Amino acid sequence: MEQVIRVLTTIRPKRSLFLSVMVTLATIGFFWYLSATHAPGDNWGAKALFPTLFVLTIALISRAPFESLLAGVIAGLIMINNTSVVSPLSDTLSAVMSNETIIWIVLVCGLMGGLIVLLERSGCLGSFSDWLKGKIRSRRQSLLTTFFIGLVVFIDDYLNCLAVSSSVKKVTDHYNVSREKLAYIIDSTAAPMCILVPVSTWAVFFSGLLEENHLAPDGGGLSVYISAIPFMVYGWIALLLVFLVALGVVGNVGPMKKAEARAMAGKPVPDDYDGNSMEAAPSSNRKQTSSFVGMMNFLLPMVILVASTVYYEVDLLRGVIVTLAITVALYYVQGLLTLEEQFKGIFEGFKVMLYPLSTVIAGFMLKSINDQLGMTQYLVEVVSPLMSAELMPAMVFLVMAAVVFGTASSWGSFIIAIPIVVPIALGVDANMALVIGALLSASSFGSHACFFSDSTVLAAQGAGCSPMSHALTQLPYTAIGAAVSFGIFMVLGYTM
Template sequence: MNTNPSLNAEVIEPGGRNSLSNRSRSILFYCVIMVGFAYLSTQYSAEEGYGFVSLLPALLTLCVAIYSRRALEAIFAGIISGLVLLNPFEVVAGLGDLSLNVVMNETIAWIVLVCGMMGGLINILERGGSVVCFGETLARRIKTKRGTMLTTCVLGMLVFIDDYLNSLAVSASMKTLTDKYRISREKLAYLVDSTAAPVCILVPISTWAVYFAALLEENGATEAGKGMSLYIDSIPFMAYGWIALLVVFLVAGGILGNLGAMKQAEARAQKGEPVPPGVILDGFDTSNIKKVSPTVGLINFLLPMAVLVGASVYYEIDLLLGALTASLFTMVLYYWQNLLNFGQLVDSMLDGFKVMLHPIAVVCAGFMLKDVNDQLGMTPYIIDALTPLLSKELLPALVFAVMAAVVFATGSSWGVFVVSLPIVIPMAQVMDMSMPLTVGALLSASAFGSHACFFSDSTVLSAQGSGCTSMQHALTQIPYALLGAAFTFVLFIGLGYAFA
């Protein structure tokens, strides 16, 4: 068994799929699909609207992902098909424009820098022996498998400031312990992911709260300067966050058993194979980890984490500035203790950045797919199609269901609401529906989409941090996410009638 605690994971496809005949069939299949999209492009136009056809690239992405078990390839299949649908003669130019838009997008730049710097910081902590010391400290106090899973959930709740920080820091610090108690990497990814976005929406001191509070003010949901007040009023109605948190603690406590693909993952782990088969853990170099005393190692782990959280709060919940401050602090701290020299510190940062290239690529491709879906008018079409079915009583439940589906299809838990809020907020105001309840439904949809989508940022980073692929994580997590979504939908129906 490969026990390298790397963050990077890549699946080797079985030999059968790499055979010439299978590749030929795959090429033929995709050619037929693209010819079909090219034909549809002659039947529809941007001026007339694409209607139901606007959903097809997202559906193709989902089908390819389920078949191939690979996220990046599936997303690009959706991107190319969408570009063919828009204009089959401008696919290359369209792909170039999408790439430039992604590179020039401020949000993407923020994600690239944050993920890269977080990877570099965790790599320094790994090579300086701090992560090992933190894991050993927990191991001396936690003696059961249930205790390990519950501790993972509690740590996830404590790291509430940002889902990126949660996904990477908690998984990196718990892998050794979960391997010891034969907990699959897929279950670790589920425990981490379920305390990422679902928890972040419930805490007003988080990147999610700051972003959505500003967005609510911009779209007239409340008066200027009162966006955060409305957000706080909406927290009790963010049903998916509360239910997802309840479900993950039921799973960690052994009350709710393994569902779907998680059964196979846990059965494999019980045989002493927590790392999924076919996964190559080739990221961080942990062959020369420094040996330090448990007390020093624990301090060297907790201090950078405290600086990271404190600096992010100081800079108005900006994880980029927090990560930069924590990285500089850690480099000085480790250099002063002679744990790593300057060259080793720089190499650790660069190597950590390189480890994060694959998840960054997946997230960037997801933004490209969202751009294609926006050009096709997918989100307005879905909302317009369901508007005749809306009533005041059903508004919260349908807003949750529709927006959850849109976020799941696009992988963008933040960007999609720039398009949808100008439609949903006036609709709620006209129907005189409780605004905190409406916002709670919107944030619940955003959290579900981030939690369940196989190429959303938190899903990709949770898988990366835990040592499995995003598809392995998504397929084992989806039964729990759907269970939470079903209860959330029913609860919003009840709340809709209660507040109508």
């Protein structure tokens, strides 16, 4: 019997390897065939969807977002040019890495990671968590506290995902809240909250985009943006839904049931998490301080971070640079950490953020491929004959939500889509504030729900679970929010 088991255990890996090789070769052959049968200069049409659909399929099977994105990028490159992959892949990567937005994201996330490591190793984060434990008396209170802190940190979704999770993680662990539910609450108060506040990085970006596309006069983009806030339906619905979840009115749905049952059994961290998180043990050489001083040493950098970000016209990069400089000086003067320990901690923060950042970069590469294939234009053009003044808000939300969900490009897709959507909206005399609200709602939904969006991977990283565990457990809630939003846009389209 032992010999039979031994033989089977050697056969199964070989079968698995053989199957993987065959599937890989078949996939390459399929995309090569698409390229070989495509006439140069013709539109790709529905075929432009295939790389993104391939990414989503692989992500669901492998539960590895970066690897799935990379596979989709390679598949798309084969479609575009089946005679060369290495050079186009190198060129795409170089173009993405030279993009100002990517450089900004890498620096912000890396420096934010370094700041959180400093807060951990100085013991100040632990002091704040201990203070919260003394104030919070129940599991429900820990969830509601997470929700309300998320509302306060509205400047940027990256700041929300990383700072809020670090603040409350030990408290929610104490009350056996699953890391997946923590990630869901954090993610739901990130992009959905940011679009509803005119003092946020989202408002700054989209206000400028409205001016560029002549939807607002120069300097008037923010006013037009503010007029559309009441119609950013998905943001309002997502916040209401997550509040009801934290309150306990809406129960655990789908995969969240299993995650919460595991957490209630004393295991808040999911099994598929590799432990590569922001958590760091306090330095053994640090100077001991009172709990009050420790708490203030945590709160002061957070206040400086928000204040300096607002001061520099909602630029989180400048805000985190100022905060790090003051925090390093503050901790050094107090003897909490040496300069060497602090700079090592900052580099450690960059190291921890490498996988989330690689996923974001791969997402930008997929967007570049989709732009070349014309995916966004195809989807908008397919539904444009259906767009009347009444249906347009709902259709814009539906199509752009699908685009952002499939590509993780919550900002970039709209640079392409708005010049297409706006003339159609003007042609059918649609309510422009409602259309803008639908566009922002779609962007917020895609950032919130996509398996490999920056918001998803950062919320998972901060909470301490894998991106796919977070994405799949929150998917039923985001789907409910999207369905309700679509219905409301239908009603508003016919009544306004």
